[in-house]
Amino acid sequence: MANRPSSPYEQQLSDFRLTYSKAGSVTSIVLVLAGIGLDYFSYPDRLLEFTLLRLLVVALTLGVLRLLFTDFGREHVRSLTMLWLLLPQVMIAFMIYETDGAQSIYFVGLHLALYAVGIILPISFFEGIGFGVLTIVLYVLACALHPDASSNLPRLVTNTLFILFSAGASAVCTWFNEKARLRLFQLQHEVSEKNASLSEINATLAEVKGQLLQREKMAAIGTLSAGLLHELNNPVNYSLMAINMGLSCKGAQTDDMLKESLNDAREGMQRIQNIVTDLKTFAYQKPGQDSQRPFLLENAVRSAVRLAGYELKGIEVPIELPQDSHVLGDEPAIIGVLINLLSNAALALQAARREQPRIAVTVTPNGDRLRVSVCDNGSGIAPENLTRVFEPFFTTRDVGAGLGLGLSVSYGIVQRHGGTLAVESELGSWTEFTFDLPRPLNETR
Numbered sequence: 001m002a003n004r005p006s007s008p009y010e011q012q013l014s015d016f017r018l019t020y021s022k023a024g025s026v027t028s029i030v031l032v033l034a035g036i037g038l039d040y041f042s043y044p045d046r047l048l049e050f051t052l053l054r055l056l057v058v059a060l061t062l063g064v065l066r067l068l069f070t071d072f073g074r075e076h077v078r079s080l081t082m083l084w085l086l087l088p089q090v091m092i093a094f095m096i097y098e099t100d101g102a103q104s105i106y107f108v109g110l111h112l113a114l115y116a117v118g119i120i121l122p123i124s125f126f127e128g129i130g131f132g133v134l135t136i137v138l139y140v141l142a143c144a145l146h147p148d149a150s151s152n153l154p155r156l157v158t159n160t161l162f163i164l165f166s167a168g169a170s171a172v173c174t175w176f177n178e179k180a181r182l183r184l185f186q187l188q189h190e191v192s193e194k195n196a197s198l199s200e201i202n203a204t205l206a207e208v209k210g211q212l213l214q215r216e217k218m219a220a221i222g223t224l225s226a227g228l229l230h231e232l233n234n235p236v237n238y239s240l241m242a243i244n245m246g247l248s249c250k251g252a253q254t255d256d257m258l259k260e261s262l263n264d265a266r267e268g269m270q271r272i273q274n275i276v277t278d279l280k281t282f283a284y285q286k287p288g289q290d291s292q293r294p295f296l297l298e299n300a301v302r303s304a305v306r307l308a309g310y311e312l313k314g315i316e317v318p319i320e321l322p323q324d325s326h327v328l329g330d331e332p333a334i335i336g337v338l339i340n341l342l343s344n345a346a347l348a349l350q351a352a353r354r355e356q357p358r359i360a361v362t363v364t365p366n367g368d369r370l371r372v373s374v375c376d377n378g379s380g381i382a383p384e385n386l387t388r389v390f391e392p393f394f395t396t397r398d399v400g401a402g403l404g405l406g407l408s409v410s411y412g413i414v415q416r417h418g419g420t421l422a423v424e425s426e427l428g429s430w431t432e433f434t435f436d437l438p439r440p441l442n443e444t445r
Contacts, residue, residue: 021081093138101146102156118170128174132167297325304338311346315357327437337410341374348378375432381425
């Protein structure tokens with residue numbers, strides 16, 4: 001029956017045993033051949049016979065070694081290991097029988113094999129006991145069948161006891177080695193789990209880092225916009241007052257070119273007011289201020305379009321809104337999400353080089369929430385990247401063109417509002433990002 005691994009530990013132990021079995025069988029071959037020198041000095045008259053016997057054992061061990069490199073050998077590594085371990089023991093027992101029985105010096109080889117098995121080879125505790133018992137049985141049979149067995153009985157008992165001690169020591173070593181291997185595997189498993197846990201923690205930290213970078217960016221823009229509002233508000237108001245006074249003069253009423261120029265100047269001043277106000281709405285929020293407040297999504301959409309106006313030049317941006325666009329949430333954060341989606345869409349349109357670039361922003365009621373869609377007819381997203389677009393630091397842009405944080409931060413913002421930022425795309429045709437926001441309770445009744 002095949003010794004199939006039944007657990008990760010058994011699988012690891014099987015691979016470990018296979019490696020050591022191959023190395024051990026080679027070592028056994030070398031030692032068996034080296035024993036020819038012992039035969040030459042101890043029993044020169046038996047040199048040829050014992051050399052042929054050693055070559056036979058070497059050939060059989062080589063056959064086992066060859067099997068260890070096959071699938072059969074991998075499945076039966078435990079049985080094959082015990083087989084090549086017993087071959088030298090059987091050879092030594094035969095040599096003991098053929099020489100001096102209990103008086104033979106070859107019994108030392110049995111001790112060496114026992115210690116080597118207990119200390120080096122990764123066999124189980126019960127396999128170690130079995131190997132020790134078989135070694136004792138082989139030795140006792142070899143000595144008992146020898147013609148001088150009766151006269152060497154005290155020596156037989158003494159040597160058998162020594163082999164028994166060696167077998168016991170070998171079994172104890174095997175038991176401790178087995179426990180150590182199991183503990184080593186447990187430690188490796190724990191380290192692997194901790195590494196996986198650290199990977200998750202690192203991914204979370206990367207996402208948090210991205211959010212912190214975005215918050216720092218928004219805080220910087222907030223400080224800038226507050227300063228701009230303070231510095232520009234008064235001169236803009238003065239300019240608007242002067243323009244309005246100019247428009248009320250008789251000269252402006254009779255001179256069409258002057259009137260048109262003053263109207264253009266007033267429109268420009270009003271645009272400056274809108275930009276500063278949008279910056280303040282987008283980025284400036286006092287610490288501790290309630291971030292879940294009712295606001296008009298229509299205003300947020302139009303602010304985002306104005307703030308992304310530079311990137312949207314030459315792009316048609318139709319906006320479809322319901323009659324009531326009140327939602328509940330963090331207006332500056334939602335404006336940030338919309339700016340990010342519009343900017344990404346604009347970049348996709350630049351890459352696609354469409355004759356009629358278009359980004360459609362559509363808001364539709366969806367029960368107690370409003371669904372927001374930002375759809376462009378740009379270059380689309382490759383299927384293999386669709387599942388990764390929300391990963392922190394993932395970007396398909398050139399190095400230095402972006403950190404790959406915008407969509408991951410936007411995903412977290414939408415998730416904080418109880419929704420999910422989703423994406424659908426067809427490569428080369430279009431991309432649509434969607435998310436939804438909760439409506440105030442009194443608006444959904």
